[in-house]
Amino acid sequence: MKDEIKQNNIPVLELNDITMRFGVLTVLNGVSFSVPEGNILVMIGPNGAGKSTLLKLISGLILPQKGDILYHGKRINGIAPDKITSLGITQLFQDIQLFSNMSVIENVMVGCHLRARTGLLSSGLRLPSGRVDERNMFDTAMTHLSMVGLEDKASSNPNSLSWGQQKLVGLARALATGSRLLLLDEPYSGLLTFEVNKLNNLILELKKKGITSLIVEHLTDILMGIADQVIVLDYGEKIADGTPSEVQKNKRVIEAYLGEQVTEE
Amino acid sequence: MPFNVRDMIEKTGRISSTNQQYLAAGMFTILIMTIPLGAGAYPNTVMIEVAFYSIVTMGLIMLTGFTGQISLGHAALFGCGAYVSAILTTRYLVPPWPALFLAAGFTGAIAYAVGRAMFRLHGLILAGVTLALNLLFYYLIGSISGLTGGAMGIMNIPPLSVAGYTSQSVLFNYYLLWTIAILLLIFSLNLADSRFGRALRSINTHAGGSEEAAQVLGVNIMKYKVWVFVLSAVYASIAGSVYAHYTRIIEPNTFMLQFSALVALMAIIGGRSSPWGAFLGAGLIVSIRQLLREFMPLIIGGPTGSYELIAYGVILVVALLFLPQGLFPIVKKAILRRKPVSQ
Numbered sequence: 087m088k089d090e091i092k093q094n095n096i097p098v099l100e101l102n103d104i105t106m107r108f109g110v111l112t113v114l115n116g117v118s119f120s121v122p123e124g125n126i127l128v129m130i131g132p133n134g135a136g137k138s139t140l141l142k143l144i145s146g147l148i149l150p151q152k153g154d155i156l157y158h159g160k161r162i163n164g165i166a167p168d169k170i171t172s173l174g175i176t177q178l179f180q181d182i183q184l185f186s187n188m189s190v191i192e193n194v195m196v197g198c199h200l201r202a203r204t205g206l207l208s209s210g211l212r213l214p215s216g217r218v219d220e221r222n223m224f225d226t227a228m229t230h231l232s233m234v235g236l237e238d239k240a241s242s243n244p245n246s247l248s249w250g251q252q253k254l255v256g257l258a259r260a261l262a263t264g265s266r267l268l269l270l271d272e273p274y275s276g277l278l279t280f281e282v283n284k285l286n287n288l289i290l291e292l293k294k295k296g297i298t299s300l301i302v303e304h305l306t307d308i309l310m311g312i313a314d315q316v317i318v319l320d321y322g323e324k325i326a327d328g329t330p331s332e333v334q335k336n337k338r339v340i341e342a343y344l345g346e347q348v349t350e351e
Numbered sequence: 352m353p354f355n356v357r358d359m360i361e362k363t364g365r366i367s368s369t370n371q372q373y374l375a376a377g378m379f380t381i382l383i384m385t386i387p388l389g390a391g392a393y394p395n396t397v398m399i400e401v402a403f404y405s406i407v408t409m410g411l412i413m414l415t416g417f418t419g420q421i422s423l424g425h426a427a428l429f430g431c432g433a434y435v436s437a438i439l440t441t442r443y444l445v446p447p448w449p450a451l452f453l454a455a456g457f458t459g460a461i462a463y464a465v466g467r468a469m470f471r472l473h474g475l476i477l478a479g480v481t482l483a484l485n486l487l488f489y490y491l492i493g494s495i496s497g498l499t500g501g502a503m504g505i506m507n508i509p510p511l512s513v514a515g516y517t518s519q520s521v522l523f524n525y526y527l528l529w530t531i532a533i534l535l536l537i538f539s540l541n542l543a544d545s546r547f548g549r550a551l552r553s554i555n556t557h558a559g560g561s562e563e564a565a566q567v568l569g570v571n572i573m574k575y576k577v578w579v580f581v582l583s584a585v586y587a588s589i590a591g592s593v594y595a596h597y598t599r600i601i602e603p604n605t606f607m608l609q610f611s612a613l614v615a616l617m618a619i620i621g622g623r624s625s626p627w628g629a630f631l632g633a634g635l636i637v638s639i640r641q642l643l644r645e646f647m648p649l650i651i652g653g654p655t656g657s658y659e660l661i662a663y664g665v666i667l668v669v670a671l672l673f674l675p676q677g678l679f680p681i682v683k684k685a686i687l688r689r690k691p692v693s694q
Contacts, residue, residue: 147563147567171568177567186558186559187555187559188559196570199569200568200569204545210542216545259568262568
């Protein structure tokens with residue numbers, strides 16, 4: 087029954103045999119998996135397991151040496167990153183990378199970049215069409231900022247915010263692109279407990295809207311509760327792929343990753 | 352009621368509102384337009400030179416200050432505008448104004464083609480390529496002497512006219528140039544606070560932008576680098592065309608590396624973060640140059656050309672050490688601080 091559904095629905099994201107080497111170091115070795123639409127996929131693995139590289143491959147910032155990446159069944163590797171964003175994929179970086187040369191709301195408005203077409207002349211001459219676009223982008227950005235509860239920080243400089251607030255602005259900025267697939271690189275790192283819960287609720291909220299999240303993380307406990315699917319990477323290879331309970335029972339996972347923690351406890 | 356972001360967020364104080372910017376531009380216009388009433392021909396001539404440099408520097412500030420890209424070859428773009436205008440008006444008898452627009456279009460097209468290839472490079476390599484392009488332009492002008500007059504240059508370039516009125520008087524050129532400079536200032540201010548301007552700032556890795564973040568938000572970074580370079584080239588070209596029609600004679604030495612270096616210096620001294628920096632930088636450097644030219648011979652005696660260069664070097668070092676952001680942030684702070692007191 088479950089297999090039938092998977093066959094009928096083309097997965098939102100599919101990776102086939104992705105391999106990536108930096109010099110002699112093999113970062114990813116023949117990694118394949120697929121994500122059904124609306125799923126929360128959590129990818130775990132020790133440092134250097136190739137998780138961040140994998141996200142940058144999907145968002146087009148780096149090109150795979152071997153293998154294919156399919157989005158709704160269409161090959162996207164080799165397409166420019168901004169074009170991939172226009173297809174509906176965006177990424178939140180581990181270090182967020184907010185633009186500190188503009189205010190919080192302007193950051194989120196850059197997220198609205200693809201929602202308008204105002205060009206050089208209508209910007210410089212402040213033509214009426216450009217002003218309408220500007221108003222709409224501001225409103226959209228404000229909506230996304232209030233979604234993460236930070237509308238009162240609109241005029242602040244991102245550097246003046248706490249780490250957790252910066253993460254939320256980064257998420258608002260990513261959501262403002264209107265993307266349907268979110269690639270979140272360690273969104274939980276450095277968050278306080280109440281912020282972790284807030285982020286959990288936000289991601290579940292997005293799932294209700296049919297948005298797919300691919301989360302790379304270390305903190306397994308927190309995420310097992312919300313994950314639909316868990317993938318474990320170890321030294322660039324996929325060693326497990328399944329529901330949280332399946333993966334937790336997987337022998338290779340216990341040996342390679344969870345096992346060490348269990349014995350330590 | 353026109354809407355813009357800066358009005359919504361003016362309370363930060365970090366970013367001034369567009370209305371404040373327009374108010375400042377209005378006051379600046381009044382100041383500039385009243386200067387000739389009290390000043391003689393000499394200061395007015397100097398101010399005309401300030402206007403030329405301001406326009407080129409403003410273009411460079413959009414490229415460097417907004418977007419974080421380097422150009423050490425703006426003299427070539429300035430020269431391209433000057434030569435195309437001069438050639439069209441003297442050899443093909445095109446009227447000056449259409450020639451100015453054709454020159455701007457031509458220079459922009461060249462910048463587009465060059466930019467497409469050039470912006471695959473970064474940092475110092477990019478700086479080196481722009482420097483090389485400046486030299487290339489210089490030698491090209493020398494080698495196609497049939498068209499450009501070679502080292503002799505082009506003479507008898509017709510002056511610009513406004514509504515049928517042509518004049519070679521200082522006042523006419525003063526008002527013409529400063530009108531163009533202020534219109535381009537307003538264009539730059541509008542651009543900075545727009546979708547286009549935010550895209551430019553988002554890729555400025557020297558000032559807190561991030562190319563990777565911009566890309567995953569849908570910004571085509573190559574496109575924006577190329578188009579801001581085109582815009583910067585058009586500014587330089589307009590200044591070049593007006594220069595040719597003002598001096599009525601051009602020769603290749605004007606468009607050598609020293610001009611490019613001088614414009615870069617003006618952007619650094621004035622402040623790269625805002626188009627306003629162009630006027631501060633150009634005003635200061637041109638004033639210093641005039642003072643040096645007048646007083647250095649009295650102190651040292653003999654030719655002083657090389658001392659001028661040494662002075663620029665010293666100014667640059669001092670500025671980079673003590674004013675890495677240029678004069679603009681300091682001037683802005685001083686003006687904004689005074690404001691609440693008067694209210």
